[in-house]
Amino acid sequence: MPLLEVEGLAVDYGAIRAVRDVSLTVEEGELVALVGANGAGKTTTLRAISRLVPVAAGSIRLGGRDLTRLRPHEVTTLGIAHVPEGRGIFPSLTVMENLELATWLRRKDQEGLRRDFDRVFSLFPRLWDRRHQVASTLSGGEQQMLALARALLTRGRVLLLDEPSMGLAPVLVKEIFSILRELNRQGTTILLVEQNAHMALGIAHRGYVLEAGTVVLSGPGPELARSHRVKEAYLGR
Amino acid sequence: MAIFIQQLLNALQLGGIYALIALGYTMVYGVLKLINFAHGDIFMAGAFIGFFLATYLKLPFVATLLGSMVLTALLGVTVERVAYRPLREAGAPRMSLVITALGVGLFLENFTRATVGAEPRNFPRLLETAAWDLGGVALTSLQFLIIGTALALMLALRYLVRHTLVGKAMRAVADNPEILGLMGVNVDRIIIFTFVLGSTLAAAGGILYAQAYPVLDPYMGIVVGWKAFIAAVVGGIGLIDGAMLGGVILGSTEVFVAAYLPSTYRDGIAFAILILVLLLRPTGLLGRPVVKKV
Numbered sequence: 001m002p003l004l005e006v007e008g009l010a011v012d013y014g015a016i017r018a019v020r021d022v023s024l025t026v027e028e029g030e031l032v033a034l035v036g037a038n039g040a041g042k043t044t045t046l047r048a049i050s051r052l053v054p055v056a057a058g059s060i061r062l063g064g065r066d067l068t069r070l071r072p073h074e075v076t077t078l079g080i081a082h083v084p085e086g087r088g089i090f091p092s093l094t095v096m097e098n099l100e101l102a103t104w105l106r107r108k109d110q111e112g113l114r115r116d117f118d119r120v121f122s123l124f125p126r127l128w129d130r131r132h133q134v135a136s137t138l139s140g141g142e143q144q145m146l147a148l149a150r151a152l153l154t155r156g157r158v159l160l161l162d163e164p165s166m167g168l169a170p171v172l173v174k175e176i177f178s179i180l181r182e183l184n185r186q187g188t189t190i191l192l193v194e195q196n197a198h199m200a201l202g203i204a205h206r207g208y209v210l211e212a213g214t215v216v217l218s219g220p221g222p223e224l225a226r227s228h229r230v231k232e233a234y235l236g237r
Numbered sequence: 238m239a240i241f242i243q244q245l246l247n248a249l250q251l252g253g254i255y256a257l258i259a260l261g262y263t264m265v266y267g268v269l270k271l272i273n274f275a276h277g278d279i280f281m282a283g284a285f286i287g288f289f290l291a292t293y294l295k296l297p298f299v300a301t302l303l304g305s306m307v308l309t310a311l312l313g314v315t316v317e318r319v320a321y322r323p324l325r326e327a328g329a330p331r332m333s334l335v336i337t338a339l340g341v342g343l344f345l346e347n348f349t350r351a352t353v354g355a356e357p358r359n360f361p362r363l364l365e366t367a368a369w370d371l372g373g374v375a376l377t378s379l380q381f382l383i384i385g386t387a388l389a390l391m392l393a394l395r396y397l398v399r400h401t402l403v404g405k406a407m408r409a410v411a412d413n414p415e416i417l418g419l420m421g422v423n424v425d426r427i428i429i430f431t432f433v434l435g436s437t438l439a440a441a442g443g444i445l446y447a448q449a450y451p452v453l454d455p456y457m458g459i460v461v462g463w464k465a466f467i468a469a470v471v472g473g474i475g476l477i478d479g480a481m482l483g484g485v486i487l488g489s490t491e492v493f494v495a496a497y498l499p500s501t502y503r504d505g506i507a508f509a510i511l512i513l514v515l516l517l518r519p520t521g522l523l524g525r526p527v528v529k530k531v
Binding site for chain 2: 050052071072073076077081082084088089090091092093097100101102103104105107150154
């Protein structure tokens with residue numbers, strides 16, 4: 001059984017059907033990329049999984065449990081860790097306060113938290129240096145690291161990442177991608193949404209190509225990266 | 238000089254009460270961006286609940302204070318659940334929420350008038366009043382108690398909002414409620430908790446107010462509520478420290494104007510201060526200037 005299973009998902013934004021028919025699976029330990037042009041429905045698919053938008057049709061299951069009727073905090077409790085588009089840090093809180101809020105569900109697990117904080121700070125040493133700084137003063141790359149660190153601290157079973165490369169300088173994009181690959185190697189299951197299709201498929205086990213709210217292509221990451229259709233989808237034709 | 242210090246004590250007493258009520262406005266505004274215009278009437282309800290506890294159950298001061306805080310919190314949560322949350326869930330425009338808040342306030346006033354009656358009630362004196370002479374300045378035990386209770390409650394609240402996880406969650410709602418949900422926090426619960434805190438402090442304000450100025454009527458929450466709201470805005474709405482500072486400034490203005498000018502000028506000057514502060518600092522004394530992002 002796949003860890004995350006989306007079947008026939010449809011989502012409406014008012015009168016517009018933004019996602020028509022998306023089916024995808026993510027196995028435990030996999031890194032799966034969801035690529036496609038602007039407006040193809042990638043972000044909406046992630047937002048449906050974490051229950052930020054209503055589902056019009058289809059089903060979403062995590063470890064066999066149906067998520068479609070739950071609310072966002074309940075989905076997080078079950079193990080979805082979503083890093084939304086634009087990072088979604090709390091700008092007026094400090095770095096440390098941002099991280100602490102991610103421990104809400106496990107605030108009694110002092111022992112485990114200490115270990116996880118150590119891990120997060122060794123992964124992102126810059127966050128340690130800036131732990132007392134208000135989050136809005138961080139650079140774009142640091143904000144992305146904070147959002148990632150926060151998602152790790154919720155100890156989700158699946159990490160949903162929405163455009164982690166957005167607005168970052170190429171050097172930083174490389175750094176973020178190598179961190180994602182390393183996290184996955186250490187066992188974190190990741191569903192990665194990216195406009196930067198080439199890079200995303202390059203590190204993914206498998207990929208899905210989304211066009212106008214529908215999955216049009218899927219297959220092993222590196223193979224998809226070479227396909228003609230991907231270049232078309234990425235450029236939006 | 239002694240007269241000045243005397244007036245300063247009076248100012249702190251009144252300002253502390255305003256500050257307690259202003260905190261409720263500022264906290265709800267902080268998490269929901271809603272100006273809860275029913276809050277002054279929650280203060281009135283707190284005073285009346287205390288009146289019934291003290292008069293009919295003959296409860297002593299501390300029990301009256303705590304009892305009123307608990308029951309008023311229940312009232313505040315009910316208002317949120319029945320009147321505000323359905324609108325929020327329907328995605329109603331903010332203006333509808335503000336109008337609803339005004340409606341809730343009018344309802345509370347008229348419901349109180351219909352059930353309790355419009356004639357003023359006398360709040361029983363629950364405390365023996367002693368007075369100490371401090372070099373020409375008279376400090377009454379009542380004054381000491383009011384200032385002390387207000388200060389203790391404010392410091393407790395300040396600690397809670399700054400240093401506890403639930404306080405951080407309250408600040409995070411103000412930043413981005415959607416993301417807070419993704420952290421696994423039930424945002425509705427944080428909002429309920431905010432109403433509990435605000436109503437609790439309003440009830441405490443009501444009881445302290447009734448000890449100092451023991452005449453209650455169903456409309457007492459209007460002017461006091463407006464002034465507390467002004468205090469919150471003058472200090473910088475959404476800011477805990479701002480509400481405290483604003484409360485003290487407003488209380489001082491009133492007391493000193495009444496002491497040195499004809500007392501009919503009192504409210505006019507208080508409201509003029511609001512306008513002046515906002516002209517000079519649109520986001521309040523402690524508010525950060527608005528930065529427009531391009």
